[in-house]
Amino acid sequence: MMRDITIGQYYQTESVLHRLDPRVKITGTFIFIISLFVAKNITSYAVATAFLTAVILLSRIPFSFIVRGMKAVVIILFITVVFNLFLTPGITFVSFWRFKITYEGLKTAGYTAVRLTYLILGSSIMTLTTTPNNLTDGLESLMKPLKVFRIPVHEIAMMMSIALRFIPILMEETDKIMKAQLSRGADFESGGIIKRSRALIPLLVPLFVSAFRRANDLAMAMEARCYHGGEGRTKMKPLVYRSSDFTAYIVLCLYFALVITAQRVGML
Amino acid sequence: MGIVEIDNIAYEYIRRDEEGNVEGIVRAVDGVSLDIKRGEFISILGGNGSGKSTLAKQINAILYPCEGSVYVDGKDTSVEENVWDVRQAAGMIFQNPDNQIIGSIVEEDVGFGPENMGIPTPEIIERVNEALKTLRMYDYRKHSPNRLSGGQKQRVAIAGVVAMHPKCIIMDEPTAMLDPMGRKEVIRAARALNDVEKVTIILITHYMEETIYSDRIIVMDKGKVVMSGDPKEIFSRIDELKRLRLGVPQATELAYELKRRGVRLGSGILSGKELVTQICRSYATM
Amino acid sequence: MSIICDHVNFTYSRGTADEIQALKDISFSIGDGEFVGIIGATGSGKSTLIQHLNGLLKATSGHIYINGEDIYDRDYSLKELRNKVGLVFQYPEHQLFEETVLRDVCFGPKNQGLSNTEAEMRAYEALQSVNLMEDCYDVSPFDLSGGQKRRAAIAGVLAMKPEILILDEPTAGLDPEGREEILNLLKTLHDEQNITVMLVSHSMEDMADYAERLLVMDKGRIIMNGNPRDVFLNAELLEKTGLSVPQVTYILRELRQKGFDVDISATTVDEAADSIMRALGL
Numbered sequence: 001m002m003r004d005i006t007i008g009q010y011y012q013t014e015s016v017l018h019r020l021d022p023r024v025k026i027t028g029t030f031i032f033i034i035s036l037f038v039a040k041n042i043t044s045y046a047v048a049t050a051f052l053t054a055v056i057l058l059s060r061i062p063f064s065f066i067v068r069g070m071k072a073v074v075i076i077l078f079i080t081v082v083f084n085l086f087l088t089p090g091i092t093f094v095s096f097w098r099f100k101i102t103y104e105g106l107k108t109a110g111y112t113a114v115r116l117t118y119l120i121l122g123s124s125i126m127t128l129t130t131t132p133n134n135l136t137d138g139l140e141s142l143m144k145p146l147k148v149f150r151i152p153v154h155e156i157a158m159m160m161s162i163a164l165r166f167i168p169i170l171m172e173e174t175d176k177i178m179k180a181q182l183s184r185g186a187d188f189e190s191g192g193i194i195k196r197s198r199a200l201i202p203l204l205v206p207l208f209v210s211a212f213r214r215a216n217d218l219a220m221a222m223e224a225r226c227y228h229g230g231e232g233r234t235k236m237k238p239l240v241y242r243s244s245d246f247t248a249y250i251v252l253c254l255y256f257a258l259v260i261t262a263q264r265v266g267m268l
Numbered sequence: 269m270g271i272v273e274i275d276n277i278a279y280e281y282i283r284r285d286e287e288g289n290v291e292g293i294v295r296a297v298d299g300v301s302l303d304i305k306r307g308e309f310i311s312i313l314g315g316n317g318s319g320k321s322t323l324a325k326q327i328n329a330i331l332y333p334c335e336g337s338v339y340v341d342g343k344d345t346s347v348e349e350n351v352w353d354v355r356q357a358a359g360m361i362f363q364n365p366d367n368q369i370i371g372s373i374v375e376e377d378v379g380f381g382p383e384n385m386g387i388p389t390p391e392i393i394e395r396v397n398e399a400l401k402t403l404r405m406y407d408y409r410k411h412s413p414n415r416l417s418g419g420q421k422q423r424v425a426i427a428g429v430v431a432m433h434p435k436c437i438i439m440d441e442p443t444a445m446l447d448p449m450g451r452k453e454v455i456r457a458a459r460a461l462n463d464v465e466k467v468t469i470i471l472i473t474h475y476m477e478e479t480i481y482s483d484r485i486i487v488m489d490k491g492k493v494v495m496s497g498d499p500k501e502i503f504s505r506i507d508e509l510k511r512l513r514l515g516v517p518q519a520t521e522l523a524y525e526l527k528r529r530g531v532r533l534g535s536g537i538l539s540g541k542e543l544v545t546q547i548c549r550s551y552a553t554m
Numbered sequence: 555m556s557i558i559c560d561h562v563n564f565t566y567s568r569g570t571a572d573e574i575q576a577l578k579d580i581s582f583s584i585g586d587g588e589f590v591g592i593i594g595a596t597g598s599g600k601s602t603l604i605q606h607l608n609g610l611l612k613a614t615s616g617h618i619y620i621n622g623e624d625i626y627d628r629d630y631s632l633k634e635l636r637n638k639v640g641l642v643f644q645y646p647e648h649q650l651f652e653e654t655v656l657r658d659v660c661f662g663p664k665n666q667g668l669s670n671t672e673a674e675m676r677a678y679e680a681l682q683s684v685n686l687m688e689d690c691y692d693v694s695p696f697d698l699s700g701g702q703k704r705r706a707a708i709a710g711v712l713a714m715k716p717e718i719l720i721l722d723e724p725t726a727g728l729d730p731e732g733r734e735e736i737l738n739l740l741k742t743l744h745d746e747q748n749i750t751v752m753l754v755s756h757s758m759e760d761m762a763d764y765a766e767r768l769l770v771m772d773k774g775r776i777i778m779n780g781n782p783r784d785v786f787l788n789a790e791l792l793e794k795t796g797l798s799v800p801q802v803t804y805i806l807r808e809l810r811q812k813g814f815d816v817d818i819s820a821t822t823v824d825e826a827a828d829s830i831m832r833a834l835g836l
Contacts, residue, residue, distance in 0.1 A: 010372065010373075010412065012410060012411070012412065131372055131373050131376065132372040133371055133372055133373065133376045161370075161372070162370065164372060165369075165370070165371070165372045168414050169366055169414065173648075176643060176648075177648065177649055179605065179610050179643065180641075180643045180646065180648075180649040181649060181661075182610060182636070183608055183610065183636055183640070183641040183643070183711070184636075184649075184661055184662040184665060184710060184711060184714065185633065185636055185637070185661075185662050185665030185666055185714065186661075186665060187665065201651065202649075202651045202661065205651035206648055206649050206650065206651050209648075209651075209696065210648055213367075214364075214366070214367045217362060217364055217367035217368065218367050218368065218370070220330055220362070221360075221362055221367065221368035221370070222370060222380075223330065223355070224328050224330060224355055224359070224360040224362075225355070225359075225370075225380055225381040225384060225428065225429070225432065226352055226355050226356055226381060226384040226385055226432070227380070227384045228352070228384065232386045233383055233384055233386060234382075234383055234386050234387055234388060234389060234392065235383060235389060235392075236375075236376065236379030236382070236383055236389065236392040236393060236396065237376070237379075237389075238389055315729040315730065315731050316699065316700055316701065316728075316729045316731070316732065317699065363727075417596060418596075444727050445726065445727050447595070447596045447756045448756050448757075448798065449595065449596070449796060450596075474729040474730060513730060513731040513734075514730055515730030515733070515734075517801065518759055518800060518801035518802045518823055519801050519802070519805060521823050522801075522802050522805065522823050522826055522827060522830075525823060525824070525827040526827055526830060526831070529827065529831055529836070530836060531830070531831070531834065531836065540801055540802075540804050540805040540808065541808070543805055544805055544808045544809055544812065547809060547814070547830070547834075548812050551814075551834055552812065552813070
């Protein structure tokens with residue numbers, strides 16, 4: 001069950017997107033997300049859809065694999081849609097018992113669903129085409145100006161890349177501990193909230209213990225390999241912009257301009 | 269001068285109770301002296317709690333001796349300025365392959381050490397490729413470590429150390445969590461590094477069969493060195509090894525049992541092949 | 555307590571891109587009180603198979619009968635199944651979580667619905683049977699040594715009084731002393747309490763010493779099922795699947811090649827010594 005989560009995972013293949021500089025991809029994702037909030041009509045969404053489709057095709061990652069990452073957030077999506085559907089005031093579309101669905105609600109729910117889905121798809125494309133280390137390198141480089149404010153940019157980036165590396169390992173571990181406790185008769189599924197949260201103790205304690213043990217081991221292994229912070233460190237793969245990256249920036253600008261135009265002149 | 273010189277060191281753990289009061293002192297390493305020559309392959313054998321890991325960590329300046337001194341490549345490990353030189357000269361491999369791989373891509377992990385040392389980019393790439401080829405993991409350089417087998421992960425970890433161009437590699441039970449295939453892969457890699465690259469290897473293990481190719485075996489118990497010698501010497505002292513509750517390989521045990529029953533055999537038989545040869549030599553004419 | 559697996563198939567991530575058929579047409583039966591070993595290279599499906607036997611994974615097709623009852627029957631209780639079939643995972647000490655060893659071992663019995671006193675009695679008994687001394691019952695399980703932790707975790711399963719005990723590489727990562735302790739413990743449980751034991755292990759030598767029967771798995775199938783002596787006669791086939799035979803068996807095979815009349819089905823040191831002595835006429 002834990003294997004199904006693909007958010008934050010890297011998908012190994014060769015594509016234009018894989019080769020792009022992570023800074024472009026991070027900026028791109030950012031622009032895409034903003035564009036989703038700018039877009040409020042069908043025309044602008046059509047532009048966003050076309051862009052997302054093109055990006056997914058360019059990534060050469062099987063669509064089914066990308067969609068699988070959605071499974072984890074389906075519940076959040078569902079809740080958001082339901083809230084929007086029932087709680088938006090406006091002209092009634094249908095009503096039953098105490099509930100009523102309005103035209104406005106229908107519209108907002110629809111847009112929210114699409115927006116959230118696109119948002120997740122867009123950011124998964126970024127993580128799927130960028131190795132976590134590359135991603136953190138990109139973030140580190142983009143955040144460099146923050147060093148002026150004494151923000152430990154390198155350390156944050158290192159922490160993120162380690163977290164990303166250990167997510168799948170800890171997921172697997174959770175699965176294993178859960179099965180071990182189930183074998184000892186643990187019951188994670190029945191009872192009220194209190195009983196259920198208490199049932200999680202046999203899962204969470206071993207998980208924390210294991211996470212600490214791993215952290216300890218890892219710290220030692222890093223020290224043994226001469227890690228001493230970002231000072232005096234070189235990079236195996238320094239980030240260098242190439243011509244394709246500049247093209248990508250131009251494409252991004254064009255896309256954003258197009259969304260804004262579509263929003264101005266489009267319908268609905 | 270040896271690559272590692274350990275002079276009468278002791279290491280103590282202080283055990284505390286819940287309130288932080290000292291409950292007792294455990295002498296994990298107690299008066300150990302060891303001189304390891306350049307290019308030597310040395311195995312340290314012992315059960316859990318024999319102090320072998322604590323000893324190893326002091327060679328890499330992760331722990332410092334409470335008494336005595338450790339010199340690596342002529343540098344005192346307890347002098348602070350030497351720490352990075354010592355760690356670069358004496359690389360370390362740990363037991364759990366998952367918990368020592370930092371990178372999410374094989375080659376990025378191998379590059380981690382050289383990056384920390386401040387090596388220029390083109391040279392890092394050169395070193396990484398070279399190290400991966402030595403460990404025969406080059407074809408996996410773009411893979412995620414999570415999909416590799418235990419033996420492969422451990423080889424990646426070794427490549428990560430090799431890329432730092434160490435003079436000596438300490439392997440702290442590198443095979444304890446692996447299946448038999450993975451164990452063979454790792455031991456083969458260690459031997460190749462020693463044979464071809466002339467890297468000094470200190471192998472810490474509780475599997476006796478992994479030590480038969482070493483130049484010297486040190487057996488530890490309760491923080492002390494209790495036996496020391498070449499494999500032939502050590503393997504002929506079965507009774508003592510059994511008393512220390514070390515697992516004796518079947519071939520050695522069979523040779524011992526046959527000898528006890530009156531079969532004419534030499535002492536210190538290391539492998540099945542050797543046993544067969546000896547039996548043939550003494551009895552084939554029949 | 556008997557187990558019958560009847561044409562069991564299992565597929566991971568069914569219907570997705572990385573669909574893997576982990577078990578292929580598995581059929582075998584295990585009788586009451588047997589000591590069965592399961593061997594196979596990493597990824598051959600051993601762990602997947604044993605997780606089926608206490609219902610953690612459900613076969614894609616096929617049936618499993620425990621004591622003659624189909625565990626996939628609609629009114630068959632999974633809870634009951636897990637009471638009867640105790641499963642000890644690899645590195646079981648990673649599941650310890652309570653404040654004291656005793657309370658941790660009580661976790662299983664309490665989940666079975668036993669009262670505190672009853673659960674504690676069970677826990678006591680289980681801890682005694684794994685040879686843990688009473689002075690460590692009230693300590694935190696995290697303060698025990700590696701081998702002790704492992705035994706405490708096994709006690710946690712034993713306290714549920716399973717009729718079948720299945721263990722996935724219970725000796726992994728332990729030193730020779732710890733390994734021997736665990737294996738002897740299993741033997742005692744099997745001999746004295748007549749518990750059916752299924753043991754997954756990578757050590758052919760241990761299997762030769764302890765198992766009465768071996769199931770050999772390769773790529774999701776059971777390719778051999780028989781007593782260790784017969785199984786280890788097929789050295790070539792075993793090697794093809796990434797396994798091996800006990801070291802002494804190799805020695806005997808080599809001696810046989812050199813013209814000595816030794817019994818190549820011997821798998822333990824004593825048997826091998828006997829056979830060589832006979833062949834040498836001593």
